[in-house]
Amino acid sequence: QLQLVESGGGLVQPGGSLRLSCAASGATLDYYAIGWFRQAPGKEREGVSCISSSGGSTDYADSVKGRFTISRDNAKNTVYLQMNSLKPEDTAIYYCAAKVAIAMFCSPDQYGNWGQGTQVTVSS
Numbered sequence: 332q333l334q335l336v337e338s339g340g341g342l343v344q345p346g347g348s349l350r351l352s353c354a355a356s357g358a359t360l361d362y363y364a365i366g367w368f369r370q371a372p373g374k375e376r377e378g379v380s381c382i383s384s385s386g387g388s389t390d391y392a393d394s395v396k397g398r399f400t401i402s403r404d405n406a407k408n409t410v411y412l413q414m415n416s417l418k419p420e421d422t423a424i425y426y427c428a429a430k431v432a433i434a435m436f437c438s439p440d441q442y443g444n445w446g447q448g449t450q451v452t453v454s455s
Contacts, residue, residue: 333358333444335427340449343417347453351412353427353446360384360403364432365410367401368439369423369451379425380412381437388435394420417453424448 339351353365366381380391380401389401400413410427428442436442 333363333429335429335444335446337425337427337446337449340425340451342452342454344455345418345453347417348413348415349417349451351414351425351427351449351451353410353412355408355410355429359405360408360410360429361405362431362433363429363444364435365401365403366428366430366435366437366439366442367410367412367425368428369421369425370448371423374423376426376439378437378439381435382410383435384433390435390437414451417451419453421451422453423451425451 334357336354367379368376369379370376382389382401386403398416403410426448427446429444430442
């Protein structure tokens with residue numbers, strides 16, 4: 332049974348950086364596409380970034396392009412989300428999700444395995 336645990340969230344000032352980690356246990360991530368999603372208070376969960384099982388394909392929401400980078404280290408069974416130039420509107424709970432697939436999937440409706448989330452707050 333695949334389990335996902337996010338970490339790396341916290342409070343950061345505007346313009347700062349954080350690196351989120353999504354560590355998997357119970358199965359190898361080699362065969363899983365991964366997505367990062369976020370949900371702010373009162374808003375629907377939205378896609379942030381997604382990556383194929385090999386890491387060869389990635390995609391980003393327009394709101395984070397050029398600022399966020401998704402990567403994966405299958406040897407460590409971990410996927411990362413490097414977040415730079417953070418803005419107050421990036422404040423949300425960030426979740427990672429996994430799906431058995433080669434291609435990347437970027438919609439939350441396509442995922443069945445979710446972590447518990449990590450809070451990111453961008454504020455001065």
